[in-house]
Amino acid sequence: MKEVAYLERIEQAEALLKPHRLTVLKELATPSTCTELAARLDQSPQRIYYHVKRLQAAGLVRLVSERKVRGLTEGVYQAEARKYWLSPALVGTLEDSARHGDDQNLARLLDLSEQVQRDIATLDAEAARLPSIGISGDIRVLPEQREEFLAALEASLKELFTRYGGQDGDAFKVAIACYPMNGGRS
Secondary structure (H helix, E strand, O other): OEEEEEEOOHHHHHHHOOHHHHHHHHHOOOOEEHHHHHHHHOOOHHHHHHHHHHHHHOOOEEEEEEEEEOOEEEEEEEEOEEEEEEOHHHOOOOOOOOOOOHHHHHHHHHHHHHHHHHHHHOOOOOOOOOOOOOOOOOOOOOHHHHHHHHHHHHHHHHHHHHHHOOOOOOOOOOOOOOOOOOOOOO
């Protein structure tokens, strides 16, 4: 089972966002037959089978094995991933050419967030080692120090990009986001 499935097709979102199917999908974190699921969810096996097949068609569930039960072949199904991320592209973007200043910066942060989400979802979680780092912290900056802080942050990053920006070695994506916190003043 993958850690993350990044959903970019509307059919996948439609299959995922039905409450009963979401319940079925969560139950399929553990491989199960439709009969086993039906018993756990107090539903008919036919109803569960219908929803499992819809989830399978959307690529959210897979058949992991089959077994014979009283002369019939019964499928054992499992969720494709532990987490499902919906691409913001599913909704689309309303273009607004009048954006400027902070609105443009916020739009850039949202685009960056989507890019990072998509990149992470495509990493090979089965790889022996994924050299990566994730750091988050809060910084308090007085209004009169904002420009100085942003300039120092930019200078630090430029120095790293210059030092490690050559053509040799493994390629890494570095994404930095700096934004005000809600209620950030104390």
